[in-house]
Amino acid sequence: MPAPERIPSRGLTEAGLKTLLAQGELTVLGQVRGASNAVLYCTVAYEGEERPCVYKPVAGEQPLWDFPDGTLAQREVAAYELSEATGWGLVPPTVLREGPYGEGMCQLWIEADETAEESAADGGGVHGLPPLLGLVEDEEPGDGWKAVGFAEVGEGKTALLVHADDPRLRRLAVLDAVINNGDRKGGHLLPAPGGRLFGIDHGVTFNADDKLRTLLWGWAGEPLTAEAVEVLDALSAALEPGAALATRLGELITVVELDALRERVSGLRKSGRHPQPSGEWPAIPWPPV
Template sequence: MLGLLSAGTVYVLGRMPGASNETHLCAVAGSPAQGAAGPVVRAVLKTRAGERALPDFPAGTLSHREVAAFEVSHALGLDVVPPTVWRSDLGGSLQIFVETDPAADPAVVLAPPGGLPRDLAPVLRAELAGGGEVVLAHALTPAVRRIAFFDVLIDNADRKGGHLLTGAWLAGDGPHEVRVHGIDNGLAFNTVPTLRTVLWGYAGEPLTDEERHWASRTAHGELDAVLAPHLGAEERRVLALRAAGLLQRGRMPEPPRNRRAVPWPPL
């Protein structure tokens, strides 16, 4: 899949509505083999030139951060970010398009207040325009926990509920495994703490042995080489320090009291 994304011919199908930065839905076609049609997949292109300037991230770096997030997920074996590559010929990141499964339970839900199931963690309570109340909650599953840890590690500043997709991508050999994916990871790897997420249900919980292993590899600089094309030296240094701090505390962080802990809007 990475080879197809990296070398395939990209056909832009149209701009995706609602995105704050220039985002295009594309078809990516591979070379035909022995007269047969080559593989075709759908992908999302985010161009560096189409990025909106933000006060807390250097200009023109968000699409590189998208690729860096995949590299962390891939190198550590978390596999929470869909395959993503940098295309210098297109000037942006190219990520496989995840087809959501309508029959799957969503990772983040809005539920009536009171009586939440034990497998849901409440995050915040909100009042609807009509006056009713709802609770934003997320599933307490190993897959969601993995993304929550990943977001802490990369300091994701924008983990909205809509950025968790339960589904699979489609390729010539059929659909891949349906699972939870974390998309829209461009607002990450800051050099100052900016973690904003809806996945606070694990706050204060001890790290698992697996999470300690991931943090240890990151703290010892194992990811530096794959991240160097996409992040600056200071961002890579702070990533290693953040991982070391996680190991030292041994617990998932609590929501900060001195700044906003949840992105807005949260969905």
């Protein structure tokens, strides 16, 4: 399986970026508005290197009744570790560290591709949504698109919500199924320069109960790709008790959640198909953006 192109790092390796995030000096520049928990935009500097980043202190998290154990910050880091184990590199470098407001998650800031944003504004998608998503008036998606479901668009009208039939999104759909992502919104998809796609905001993941809520249902019930099957086989081995990944995740999520993670991987390998909505939990997050 070919390795994805790494994050443009101006000379820093993935390990170097993690060292920068973990040991660098954090300077808070402002707050990202509109989030339900504290999200601080910062710079992090270490040994002459400086990068923008996001810092989410645990002290700024709102309690969630269905996630009583651990912290959202720990789950964000666990999602990064799992993403790295797939070899797909779908989550920006993320660490757990002390900061100006206590322990929290620190993640490399990814600038969205401005040309992709312009494409959305010019008709390549829906303004306010990544160009990988769209709304169409027809009852069926066009070529190159997958249907998610119908959405109200005002004045009693509905439109078909679609996402691109894109291998990057399909990889992310597999990752979300594995980590049991309860909040895959359109705003959590970041097309980056160079053709990379990142997913962010993974605080509500790894629940032992089925919580999968996503805009990426277009492949529901379809066979997994050969690449995805290969990745799931590798994850199964990496999650065996005593393996490095299992040990690391055991520091971030509960024993019950780790067992449930193993069961999800096993279930996907046995079915060989993308999961379908369970019907016991809202399938699409709200608001979808």
